[in-house]
Amino acid sequence: MSKIRYRDTRPEIAFRKALHSAGLKYRVNYGKERIDIAFPNLKLAIFIDGCFWHGCPLHSHIPKSNKRYWVPKLKKNLQRAKAKDLRLKKDGWKILHVWEHQLTADKISSTLKHTLTFMTTSYP
Numbered sequence: 001m002s003k004i005r006y007r008d009t010r011p012e013i014a015f016r017k018a019l020h021s022a023g024l025k026y027r028v029n030y031g032k033e034r035i036d037i038a039f040p041n042l043k044l045a046i047f048i049d050g051c052f053w054h055g056c057p058l059h060s061h062i063p064k065s066n067k068r069y070w071v072p073k074l075k076k077n078l079q080r081a082k083a084k085d086l087r088l089k090k091d092g093w094k095i096l097h098v099w100e101h102q103l104t105a106d107k108i109s110s111t112l113k114h115t116l117t118f119m120t121t122s123y124p
């Protein structure tokens, strides 16, 4: 039970609370693709990408020690994420990726607005 979970990160929880108080119904870790935040009836998938795990251009840096381990590991991680996107797109999902670092308190509302805009523009 001591498995590290990097999914329920603080920024993600704050974001989910914001969605919730905006009256939006979502599912967490949804479906076999384990969508971070899913709106199944709209087929909108939101992924909160960890800066480290997904190679954020601003914050990701590969640990100097053990580069041989991390380079292929992170590369694989990205490939998996891309493949997942493709499968979901094929299934008719709209996909929104949000960097973990974008979910600071002051940015959550703008991200939320963006999500709402995205939803209304996709489904008038």
Ligand SMILES: [Zn+2]
Pocket: 051, 056, 057, 058, 059, 060, 099, 100, 101
């Ligand atoms: Zn970042």
